[in-house]
Amino acid sequence: MPQKVMDRRVERTRRSLQNALGQLIMEKGFEKITVQDVIDRANVGRSTFYAHFESLDQLLLSGFEPLRAQFEDFLSGTEYDNESPWALSLTMFQQVQKQQGGYITLTHVQKYLYGYLLDHLKTALPKRNKNIPPELLAHYVASSFIALMTWWIDNNYPFPAEKMNELFRQLVEPGTLAIMMGE
Amino acid sequence: MPQKVMDRRVERTRRSLQNALGQLIMEKGFEKITVQDVIDRANVGRSTFYAHFESLDQLLLSGFEPLRAQFEDFLSGTEYDNESPWALSLTMFQQVQKQQGGYITLTHVQKYLYGYLLDHLKTALPKRNKNIPPELLAHYVASSFIALMTWWIDNNYPFPAEKMNELFRQLVEPGTLAIMMGE
DNA sequence: TATGTTTCTGAACATCGTGTTCGGTTATAC
DNA sequence: GTATAACCGAACACGATGTTCAGAAACATA
Known part of the structure; x- marks a missing residue:
C-alpha cells in the first residue's frame, strides 16, 4: 500500500527504474538484463536501487501492480459462471492494450497473467468430468490465452x-464444449 | 555427427554430464543450475566440462539430439496434409513417453519441441484465411500442444x-475448423 | 609389455555480476 | 532555515564464469 504523500524523490526514482527496465526488456529481453544495466539507464546509484527493490524480479513485479489491482477488483465483483472466463480475458486484453507504451511488457504478461487466469479458471470451470481432468482443461485454456496475447x-x-x-x-x-459433453 | 569409434572416456564423461544435468533439472529447475553443480554431481573436472560443451545450454541440447534425429526422419518421410500435424504430435507424445527415466525433461520439451511443431504447422496449415492470420493459428496450436505435454x-x-x-x-x-470456415 | 597419443585433472587466474555498508551530499517538507 | 529523509558512490566480500597449463591416467596399437 502506497503512502498517502510520497516524497518526490522516491516517486522519481521508482518511475525511472521502472521505465529503464521497460526499455531494456524491449531491447534485449528480461533474462539478459543486469542491475548495472538498469541503474545506468535510470541514472540511479547502486545502493539506491537496493533501497527500493531487493531484486530485478521485484522491480518487474512493481510495474505490474496497477494491472494487478484492477484484476483483483474485477474478480471480487464477479460471479463465477460460464461467461466469467471470457469476461476476464476481455478485461485483460483491454487493460493491456490501454498500457501500450507504458512499462507493461510481454515479460509481465507471461509471468503474471497466466497465473491469474489459471486461478480463476480452476474455480470457474465445472469440477467433475469423466472425459478430461479439470486442471488439464484449465491449463489448456490459460495457455491458449497467453499464446494469443503473446502474438x-x-x-x-x-x-x-x-x-x-x-x-x-x-x-x-x-x-472445450465438445470434450465436456463427451464425444 | 558422432565419431565411428568414440573413446570410452569421452562417452563416459558426456553421459555423466547429461545424467547429472537431468537429475538437477528435476531437483531444482534448469535456471538455477550452475556449471559447478553439474561437474560436482558428475565428478568431472571443470576444464573437462568446457572441453566438451561451451555452456549449459549446449549440454542441454546434446541430450535432446536423439529425439531431434527422430523428428527429422519423421518429417522428411511425411507429406504435408490435414492429418500430418496430428501424426507429428502423436509421434512426439510417443517418443517422449519412451524416454521416461532417461534424461529428457520438461525443460527439453519446452525449449525445443515447440519450435519443431511450429515450423511444421507454418507449412502444413492453409496459408490464406480471412478470419485469422495463419501464424497466429500456428502459435495457438503449438502452444496448446505444449500445454498438454507439460501437464x-x-x-x-x-x-x-x-x-x-x-x-x-x-x-x-x-x-480451428470453425474459425477457418468462417462463423 | 612398451610406446605414443588422447583425455582428464585440478589449481590458478582474470573477469563479471550481486548485494551490503557507510560517510558524505543534496533535495524535500514544514 | 532547519531537521530529516533520500540519494550517491566507492569499497568490499562473495560466488559463478570461462581459460590456461603442467602433470597424471587411460587408451589404442603392435
Whole structure:
C-alpha cells in the first residue's frame, strides 16, 4: 500500500527504474538484463536501487501492480459462471492494450497473467468430468490465452482487444464444449 | 555427427554430464543450475566440462539430439496434409513417453519441441484465411500442444501417449475448423 | 609389455555480476 | 532555515564464469 504523500524523490526514482527496465526488456529481453544495466539507464546509484527493490524480479513485479489491482477488483465483483472466463480475458486484453507504451511488457504478461487466469479458471470451470481432468482443461485454456496475447503484443497490437477476445473464444470454446459433453 | 569409434572416456564423461544435468533439472529447475553443480554431481573436472560443451545450454541440447534425429526422419518421410500435424504430435507424445527415466525433461520439451511443431504447422496449415492470420493459428496450436505435454509430464504420465493425442485433437480441432470456415 | 597419443585433472587466474555498508551530499517538507 | 529523509558512490566480500597449463591416467596399437 502506497503512502498517502510520497516524497518526490522516491516517486522519481521508482518511475525511472521502472521505465529503464521497460526499455531494456524491449531491447534485449528480461533474462539478459543486469542491475548495472538498469541503474545506468535510470541514472540511479547502486545502493539506491537496493533501497527500493531487493531484486530485478521485484522491480518487474512493481510495474505490474496497477494491472494487478484492477484484476483483483474485477474478480471480487464477479460471479463465477460460464461467461466469467471470457469476461476476464476481455478485461485483460483491454487493460493491456490501454498500457501500450507504458512499462507493461510481454515479460509481465507471461509471468503474471497466466497465473491469474489459471486461478480463476480452476474455480470457474465445472469440477467433475469423466472425459478430461479439470486442471488439464484449465491449463489448456490459460495457455491458449497467453499464446494469443503473446502474438498480439509481439506483432504490435494489429487488432483491437475485442477482436482478439473474439478469436480466443472462437478457437477455444468449441473444443472445450465438445470434450465436456463427451464425444 | 558422432565419431565411428568414440573413446570410452569421452562417452563416459558426456553421459555423466547429461545424467547429472537431468537429475538437477528435476531437483531444482534448469535456471538455477550452475556449471559447478553439474561437474560436482558428475565428478568431472571443470576444464573437462568446457572441453566438451561451451555452456549449459549446449549440454542441454546434446541430450535432446536423439529425439531431434527422430523428428527429422519423421518429417522428411511425411507429406504435408490435414492429418500430418496430428501424426507429428502423436509421434512426439510417443517418443517422449519412451524416454521416461532417461534424461529428457520438461525443460527439453519446452525449449525445443515447440519450435519443431511450429515450423511444421507454418507449412502444413492453409496459408490464406480471412478470419485469422495463419501464424497466429500456428502459435495457438503449438502452444496448446505444449500445454498438454507439460501437464502430462508434470503429472507423471497419467495417460498413455495415444490418449493424450486424442485429447489434444478433441480440444483443438473443432475451434480451428470453425474459425477457418468462417462463423 | 612398451610406446605414443588422447583425455582428464585440478589449481590458478582474470573477469563479471550481486548485494551490503557507510560517510558524505543534496533535495524535500514544514 | 532547519531537521530529516533520500540519494550517491566507492569499497568490499562473495560466488559463478570461462581459460590456461603442467602433470597424471587411460587408451589404442603392435
